[in-house]
Amino acid sequence: MTEPVPLQLRNDSLRLCVLPWIGGGIASLEWKGRGDAVALMRGWDGAPDPNHLACYPLLPWSNRIAHGGFFHRGREVTLARNRADDAWPIHGSGWQREWTVSHHDDLTLALTLDESVPEAYSYRALLGYRLDGDTLRVRLRVTNTGEFSLPFGLGLHPFFPLHGGVRLSAAAQSVWQNDGVSPLPVRREAVPEAWDFARNRPLPAGGLNHAFDGWTGEAAIEWPALALRLHVESDAGRYVLYVPEGGSFFCFEPVDHPIDAVHLPGGPLAHGMTDLAPGVSLERSFAFRAETWR
Numbered sequence: 378m379t380e381p382v383p384l385q386l387r388n389d390s391l392r393l394c395v396l397p398w399i400g401g402g403i404a405s406l407e408w409k410g411r412g413d414a415v416a417l418m419r420g421w422d423g424a425p426d427p428n429h430l431a432c433y434p435l436l437p438w439s440n441r442i443a444h445g446g447f448f449h450r451g452r453e454v455t456l457a458r459n460r461a462d463d464a465w466p467i468h469g470s471g472w473q474r475e476w477t478v479s480h481h482d483d484l485t486l487a488l489t490l491d492e493s494v495p496e497a498y499s500y501r502a503l504l505g506y507r508l509d510g511d512t513l514r515v516r517l518r519v520t521n522t523g524e525f526s527l528p529f530g531l532g533l534h535p536f537f538p539l540h541g542g543v544r545l546s547a548a549a550q551s552v553w554q555n556d557g558v559s560p561l562p563v564r565r566e567a568v569p570e571a572w573d574f575a576r577n578r579p580l581p582a583g584g585l586n587h588a589f590d591g592w593t594g595e596a597a598i599e600w601p602a603l604a605l606r607l608h609v610e611s612d613a614g615r616y617v618l619y620v621p622e623g624g625s626f627f628c629f630e631p632v633d634h635p636i637d638a639v640h641l642p643g644g645p646l647a648h649g650m651t652d653l654a655p656g657v658s659l660e661r662s663f664a665f666r667a668e669t670w671r
Contacts, residue, residue, distance in 0.1 A: 384481055390511045390667070399425060401476035401488045401504045402433035403535075406513060408605070408667040417607055417667055419536040419626045427472045435532035436471040436519050437498045438650070440588070440617060440636040443561055446497075447639040449528060454497050464559075468534065470494075471502055484508045491522070499523035511667045518660040521653040528645035529653045531661040532613055532632030539625060540600040547609075547616060548575040550591025553635050560586045561637050572618075584622035588635035592616050596629065608666040615649060631663055 383394040383404050392414065394404040404421035407414040418431035427433045443465050446455040456466040459473060476488035488504040500523070505516035517531050537543070552572060553562035568589065571581050577599060596609040596616070611631035619628040634649035635641065641648050651659045 384478070384486055386484055386486055386506060386508050388484060388508045388510070391508050391513060393506060393508060393513060394421075395486055395488075395506060396421070396430065397476045397478055397488055399430060400427045400433040400472035400474060401490065402427055402430040402472065403506075405431050406665070408511070410511065410667060410669060415603060415605060416538050416540075417665065419538050430536070432533055432535035433468075433472040434502075434504055434517055435534055435630070435632060436469045436502055436517065436529075437492075437500055438469045438528075438530045438638075439532040439534075439630070439632045439634065441465045441467050441559075441561060443637050443640055447645075449639070449645070450526060452525060454527065456497055465561075470498065471504075472534070476504060493522070495523070498527060498529075500529070513665045515663040515665075516660065517663070518658055519653075520658040521655055523655060526652050526654045528639060528650035529659050530632065530634040530638065530645075530650040531659060532617075532630055532634075533611075533663050534628060534630050535665075536626045536628055537598055537607075539627070540605075541602045542579070542600070543627070544577050544579050544599040544601065545574050545596065545618075545629065546577040546599075547589070547596035547618075547629065548593050549589035549616070551589070553588045553590065555587065560588075562588060562635060562641065565590065580620050580627055582622075585618055585620040588615060588617045588632070590615055590635060592631075596631075598629065604669050604671040606668050606670070608664075608668070610664040610666075611662065613661050613663070633661060 386393040392407045406418040476490045480487040486506040490502040493499040501520045503518040507514045598607040613631040613633040617630040638648040639645045
Protein backbone atom coordinates (compact mmCIF):
# COMPACT_ATOMS: atom_id res chain seq x y z
CA MET A 378 0.00 0.00 0.00
CA THR A 379 1.32 3.46 -0.89
CA GLU A 380 2.03 5.65 2.11
CA PRO A 381 -0.06 8.85 2.25
CA VAL A 382 1.84 11.99 1.37
CA PRO A 383 1.75 15.05 3.67
CA LEU A 384 0.01 18.03 2.08
CA GLN A 385 2.09 21.19 1.83
CA LEU A 386 1.30 24.89 1.89
CA ARG A 387 4.12 27.33 1.17
CA ASN A 388 4.95 30.94 0.49
CA ASP A 389 8.13 33.02 0.75
CA SER A 390 8.01 33.00 4.56
CA LEU A 391 6.38 29.77 5.74
CA ARG A 392 6.15 26.09 4.89
CA LEU A 393 3.38 23.97 6.43
CA CYS A 394 2.91 20.19 6.20
CA VAL A 395 -0.44 18.65 7.21
CA LEU A 396 -1.47 15.02 7.71
CA PRO A 397 -5.22 14.66 7.03
CA TRP A 398 -5.14 10.98 7.98
CA ILE A 399 -3.74 11.67 11.48
CA GLY A 400 -6.30 13.98 13.04
CA GLY A 401 -5.93 16.62 10.35
CA GLY A 402 -2.85 17.65 12.32
CA ILE A 403 0.30 19.56 11.44
CA ALA A 404 3.49 17.62 10.76
CA SER A 405 5.68 20.72 10.62
CA LEU A 406 5.55 24.51 10.49
CA GLU A 407 8.77 26.20 9.38
CA TRP A 408 9.78 29.83 8.96
CA LYS A 409 12.03 30.72 6.03
CA GLY A 410 12.43 34.43 6.70
CA ARG A 411 16.23 34.30 6.91
CA GLY A 412 16.77 31.68 4.24
CA ASP A 413 17.28 28.48 6.24
CA ALA A 414 14.11 26.83 7.55
CA VAL A 415 13.54 27.18 11.31
CA ALA A 416 10.98 25.02 13.12
CA LEU A 417 8.20 27.10 14.69
CA MET A 418 6.55 23.92 15.97
CA ARG A 419 8.13 20.62 16.92
CA GLY A 420 8.48 18.40 13.84
CA TRP A 421 6.64 15.09 13.44
CA ASP A 422 8.85 12.03 14.04
CA GLY A 423 6.89 9.69 11.77
CA ALA A 424 4.95 7.86 14.48
CA PRO A 425 1.20 7.36 13.83
CA ASP A 426 0.30 8.75 17.28
CA PRO A 427 -1.11 12.32 17.06
CA ASN A 428 0.89 13.17 20.19
CA HIS A 429 4.01 12.98 18.00
CA LEU A 430 2.73 15.70 15.66
CA ALA A 431 3.49 19.42 15.68
CA CYS A 432 -0.15 20.37 16.37
CA TYR A 433 -3.66 18.89 16.24
CA PRO A 434 -7.22 20.16 16.69
CA LEU A 435 -9.19 19.77 19.91
CA LEU A 436 -12.89 19.06 19.41
CA PRO A 437 -15.66 18.74 20.43
CA TRP A 438 -13.91 19.40 23.78
CA SER A 439 -10.34 19.62 25.05
CA ASN A 440 -8.18 17.84 27.60
CA ARG A 441 -9.76 15.37 30.03
CA ILE A 442 -13.31 14.66 31.14
CA ALA A 443 -13.39 12.81 34.45
CA HIS A 444 -15.62 9.87 35.36
CA GLY A 445 -16.10 8.85 31.72
CA GLY A 446 -18.88 11.33 31.06
CA PHE A 447 -21.28 13.86 32.55
CA PHE A 448 -24.94 14.92 32.80
CA HIS A 449 -26.32 17.76 30.70
CA ARG A 450 -29.94 18.95 30.72
CA GLY A 451 -30.92 15.77 32.58
CA ARG A 452 -29.28 13.48 30.02
CA GLU A 453 -26.32 11.24 30.79
CA VAL A 454 -23.52 11.53 28.23
CA THR A 455 -21.09 8.60 28.30
CA LEU A 456 -17.65 8.97 26.73
CA ALA A 457 -15.33 6.09 25.95
CA ARG A 458 -11.68 6.10 26.99
CA ASN A 459 -9.57 6.80 23.93
CA ARG A 460 -6.02 6.29 25.19
CA ALA A 461 -4.76 3.22 27.02
CA ASP A 462 -2.38 5.29 29.15
CA ASP A 463 -4.99 7.74 30.42
CA ALA A 464 -7.70 7.07 32.97
CA TRP A 465 -10.25 9.39 31.34
CA PRO A 466 -11.38 10.37 27.83
CA ILE A 467 -9.04 13.02 26.49
CA HIS A 468 -9.05 15.77 23.80
CA GLY A 469 -12.36 14.81 22.18
CA SER A 470 -12.32 12.71 19.02
CA GLY A 471 -11.22 14.87 16.07
CA TRP A 472 -7.52 14.38 16.80
CA GLN A 473 -7.84 10.61 16.33
CA ARG A 474 -9.85 10.62 13.10
CA GLU A 475 -9.01 10.76 9.42
CA TRP A 476 -10.16 14.02 7.84
CA THR A 477 -11.32 14.54 4.26
CA VAL A 478 -9.66 17.09 1.98
CA SER A 479 -12.23 19.46 0.45
CA HIS A 480 -9.78 22.04 -0.94
CA HIS A 481 -6.00 22.36 -1.32
CA ASP A 482 -3.74 24.86 -3.07
CA ASP A 483 -0.37 26.48 -2.31
CA LEU A 484 -1.77 28.76 0.38
CA THR A 485 -4.94 27.13 1.71
CA LEU A 486 -6.20 23.76 2.88
CA ALA A 487 -9.72 22.85 4.03
CA LEU A 488 -10.52 19.57 5.77
CA THR A 489 -13.86 18.16 6.91
CA LEU A 490 -14.88 15.48 9.37
CA ASP A 491 -18.20 13.81 10.16
CA GLU A 492 -18.48 12.05 13.52
CA SER A 493 -21.54 10.22 14.78
CA VAL A 494 -21.92 8.81 18.28
CA PRO A 495 -25.71 8.84 18.85
CA GLU A 496 -25.60 8.83 22.66
CA ALA A 497 -22.78 11.38 22.85
CA TYR A 498 -21.26 13.78 20.30
CA SER A 499 -22.32 13.79 16.66
CA TYR A 500 -20.92 16.65 14.63
CA ARG A 501 -19.56 17.94 11.34
CA ALA A 502 -16.29 19.84 11.55
CA LEU A 503 -14.29 22.13 9.29
CA LEU A 504 -10.55 22.67 9.80
CA GLY A 505 -8.99 25.36 7.62
CA TYR A 506 -5.32 26.32 7.24
CA ARG A 507 -4.16 29.45 5.40
CA LEU A 508 -0.77 31.08 4.92
CA ASP A 509 -0.87 34.88 4.99
CA GLY A 510 2.65 36.30 4.70
CA ASP A 511 4.47 35.51 7.98
CA THR A 512 1.23 34.21 9.55
CA LEU A 513 -0.45 30.80 9.68
CA ARG A 514 -4.18 31.23 10.21
CA VAL A 515 -6.27 28.32 11.46
CA ARG A 516 -10.06 28.16 11.49
CA LEU A 517 -11.93 25.46 13.43
CA ARG A 518 -15.71 25.10 13.15
CA VAL A 519 -18.07 22.47 14.53
CA THR A 520 -21.80 21.91 13.93
CA ASN A 521 -23.93 19.75 16.19
CA THR A 522 -25.50 17.07 13.95
CA GLY A 523 -26.95 15.11 16.87
CA GLU A 524 -30.50 15.01 18.16
CA PHE A 525 -30.00 16.93 21.41
CA SER A 526 -28.10 19.91 22.79
CA LEU A 527 -24.61 19.43 24.19
CA PRO A 528 -21.78 21.63 25.49
CA PHE A 529 -19.10 21.99 22.82
CA GLY A 530 -15.61 23.46 23.06
CA LEU A 531 -12.70 24.00 20.69
CA GLY A 532 -8.96 24.51 20.77
CA LEU A 533 -5.58 23.64 19.32
CA HIS A 534 -2.75 21.55 20.78
CA PRO A 535 0.58 22.83 19.39
CA PHE A 536 3.98 21.53 20.50
CA PHE A 537 6.77 24.12 20.47
CA PRO A 538 10.54 23.48 20.44
CA LEU A 539 12.79 24.98 23.10
CA HIS A 540 15.58 25.97 20.68
CA GLY A 541 18.06 26.24 23.55
CA GLY A 542 15.90 28.54 25.64
CA VAL A 543 12.45 30.06 25.38
CA ARG A 544 10.46 32.90 26.93
CA LEU A 545 6.69 33.33 27.05
CA SER A 546 4.29 36.22 27.51
CA ALA A 547 0.59 35.34 27.91
CA ALA A 548 -1.34 37.39 30.46
CA ALA A 549 -4.15 35.60 32.31
CA GLN A 550 -6.37 36.43 35.27
CA SER A 551 -6.38 33.11 37.12
CA VAL A 552 -5.15 29.52 37.02
CA TRP A 553 -6.78 26.20 37.88
CA GLN A 554 -4.68 24.36 40.43
CA ASN A 555 -4.65 20.56 40.49
CA ASP A 556 -3.75 18.01 43.15
CA GLY A 557 -0.24 17.44 41.80
CA VAL A 558 -1.11 13.93 40.64
CA SER A 559 -3.53 14.59 37.78
CA PRO A 560 -4.14 17.75 35.70
CA LEU A 561 -7.81 17.67 36.73
CA PRO A 562 -8.52 21.01 38.44
CA VAL A 563 -9.50 21.29 42.08
CA ARG A 564 -9.63 25.08 42.64
CA ARG A 565 -9.16 28.36 40.79
CA GLU A 566 -6.68 30.89 42.17
CA ALA A 567 -4.88 34.08 41.27
CA VAL A 568 -1.87 33.37 39.08
CA PRO A 569 1.21 32.90 41.31
CA GLU A 570 4.22 35.10 40.59
CA ALA A 571 6.26 32.19 39.21
CA TRP A 572 3.60 31.56 36.54
CA ASP A 573 2.69 35.16 35.81
CA PHE A 574 3.32 35.60 32.10
CA ALA A 575 1.84 39.08 31.97
CA ARG A 576 5.45 39.99 31.22
CA ASN A 577 7.91 38.09 29.07
CA ARG A 578 9.70 35.46 31.17
CA PRO A 579 11.34 32.01 30.93
CA LEU A 580 9.21 28.92 31.37
CA PRO A 581 9.17 27.59 34.95
CA ALA A 582 11.43 24.70 35.87
CA GLY A 583 10.03 21.56 37.44
CA GLY A 584 7.11 20.89 35.09
CA LEU A 585 3.67 22.44 34.69
CA ASN A 586 0.28 21.27 33.38
CA HIS A 587 -2.45 23.79 34.18
CA ALA A 588 -5.32 25.68 32.58
CA PHE A 589 -5.23 29.49 32.72
CA ASP A 590 -8.45 31.55 32.67
CA GLY A 591 -9.02 35.10 31.49
CA TRP A 592 -6.37 35.06 28.78
CA THR A 593 -6.28 38.24 26.69
CA GLY A 594 -6.08 36.20 23.48
CA GLU A 595 -2.57 37.43 22.71
CA ALA A 596 0.70 35.67 23.51
CA ALA A 597 4.29 35.68 22.31
CA ILE A 598 6.86 32.90 22.31
CA GLU A 599 10.46 34.07 22.03
CA TRP A 600 13.61 32.13 21.22
CA PRO A 601 16.42 34.56 22.17
CA ALA A 602 19.22 32.46 20.65
CA LEU A 603 17.46 32.74 17.28
CA ALA A 604 16.26 36.33 17.71
CA LEU A 605 12.87 34.95 16.71
CA ARG A 606 9.40 35.57 18.09
CA LEU A 607 6.09 33.80 17.39
CA HIS A 608 2.92 35.75 18.14
CA VAL A 609 -0.13 33.63 19.01
CA GLU A 610 -3.62 35.09 18.79
CA SER A 611 -7.04 33.51 19.31
CA ASP A 612 -10.60 34.29 20.33
CA ALA A 613 -10.57 31.24 22.61
CA GLY A 614 -9.97 33.14 25.88
CA ARG A 615 -8.08 30.45 27.82
CA TYR A 616 -4.96 28.35 27.49
CA VAL A 617 -3.41 25.19 28.86
CA LEU A 618 0.33 25.36 29.50
CA TYR A 619 2.14 22.02 29.57
CA VAL A 620 5.85 22.08 30.37
CA PRO A 621 7.13 18.52 30.85
CA GLU A 622 10.04 18.34 33.28
CA GLY A 623 13.22 17.62 31.35
CA GLY A 624 11.39 17.70 28.01
CA SER A 625 12.56 19.06 24.68
CA PHE A 626 9.28 20.90 23.98
CA PHE A 627 6.38 22.65 25.66
CA CYS A 628 2.71 23.08 24.75
CA PHE A 629 0.81 26.35 24.74
CA GLU A 630 -2.75 25.31 23.92
CA PRO A 631 -5.32 28.03 23.12
CA VAL A 632 -8.71 26.66 24.21
CA ASP A 633 -12.12 28.09 25.06
CA HIS A 634 -12.64 26.10 28.28
CA PRO A 635 -10.50 24.73 31.12
CA ILE A 636 -9.77 21.08 31.82
CA ASP A 637 -12.86 19.06 32.85
CA ALA A 638 -15.13 22.09 32.43
CA VAL A 639 -18.24 19.86 32.50
CA HIS A 640 -17.60 19.04 36.17
CA LEU A 641 -16.50 22.44 37.46
CA PRO A 642 -18.77 24.45 39.79
CA GLY A 643 -21.44 26.22 37.77
CA GLY A 644 -21.20 23.75 34.88
CA PRO A 645 -19.60 23.87 31.44
CA LEU A 646 -21.41 26.95 30.13
CA ALA A 647 -20.04 29.00 33.02
CA HIS A 648 -16.54 28.02 31.97
CA GLY A 649 -16.44 28.80 28.27
CA MET A 650 -18.17 25.88 26.62
CA THR A 651 -21.10 26.60 24.28
CA ASP A 652 -24.45 24.83 24.42
CA LEU A 653 -25.16 23.88 20.80
CA ALA A 654 -28.65 22.82 19.82
CA PRO A 655 -28.98 20.47 16.83
CA GLY A 656 -27.86 22.26 13.66
CA VAL A 657 -26.08 25.10 15.51
CA SER A 658 -22.37 25.84 14.95
CA LEU A 659 -19.40 27.14 16.91
CA GLU A 660 -16.20 28.55 15.39
CA ARG A 661 -12.82 29.65 16.75
CA SER A 662 -9.84 31.21 15.01
CA PHE A 663 -6.11 31.03 15.69
CA ALA A 664 -3.09 32.82 14.24
CA PHE A 665 0.66 32.21 14.51
CA ARG A 666 2.85 35.07 13.24
CA ALA A 667 6.65 34.90 13.09
CA GLU A 668 8.97 37.87 13.32
CA THR A 669 12.69 38.44 13.93
CA TRP A 670 14.57 41.28 15.61
CA ARG A 671 17.75 40.95 13.58
